[in-house]
Amino acid sequence: METPGVTGYWNYNLGKALTNxxxxxxxxxxxxxxTFVGTLGGEFFTKTIDVQVNQLDVALDQDWYDLVSDNTAVGKTWVFDRQGPGSLWWFMSPGGNPEGAMTAWWNAGNDAPPVDAAGKMHFDLNGAANFSHYTTATSTPEKGSFVLDVANKRLMVSGAAKMLGSAAGNADGVYSIVTLTEDKMVLYLNNSEAYGTGWTFVFKAE
Structure with missing residues (x-):
């Protein structure tokens, strides 16, 4: 961006650098x-560079290890935290505010669970940010990718694979992170496209 008249941003796959x-x-x-996406004021252009990372010699934010495990290439599997009849693991909640995520308006997991209630999902960093969705514990996975936005407490999935419980509705695959620890993850939608309310997802590490 030192070239006079050129403006733009870098897309480094896990985020965008919007400053210089x-x-x-x-x-x-x-x-x-x-990828650099730039413009001289008219049409946009792109330029790419390849960056080789041979060794992770700087510690990642703890959220990465909580999501994919300390062995980032192997990764981690997550399932719904179904603790028994009446437990809250996939439910309607107030919209527009993650602070109300654990307030249940309707325990949908108990009354009308999603088709992938007994499924699983896997996150790893084996050559890319890989995400796999299994409708059941033994089904063939759908493959996709993910972005963990630590600063803004968001988890995004894209590609063919969808988050467990995506029947609640979220076309853009963006979820707010309410809780992320080594063995528990709570995600939240501000506005479920299927129900027009908030929606909460409670997972545990398998």
């Missing part, structure tokens, strides 16, 4: 392609 300088720890070993 940004510092981050990239968590995926291997060859990674970053």
């Amino acid at each position: 300088e940004v510092t981050f720890v990239y968590p995926i070993p291997g060859k990674n392609t970053f």
Whole structure:
């Protein structure tokens, strides 16, 4: 962006650098392609560079390890935290505010569970930010990718794979992170496209 008249941003796969300088720890070993999207005031253009990460010698934010485990290439599997009849693991909640995520308006998991209630999902950083969705414990997975936005407490999934319980509705695959620890994850939708309310997802590490 030192060229006169050029403006734009870097897309480094896990986020966008919208300022003229940004510092981050990239968590995926291997060859990674970053893209510059720029303009001279008319049409946009793109340029790419390949960045080789041979070793993760700087610690990641703890949220990465909580999501994918300390062995980031192997990753971690998550399932719904179904503790028994009446437990809250997939339910309608107030819209527009993650602070109300654990207020249940309707225990849908108990009354009308999603088709993938007994399924699982897997996150890993084996060459890319990989996400796999299994409708059942033994079904063939659908593959996709994910972005963990630590600063804004968001988890985003994209590609063919959908988050467990996506029947609640979320076309853009963006979820607010309410809780993320080594063994528990609570995600929240501000506005379920299927129900027009908030929606809460409670998972545990398998």
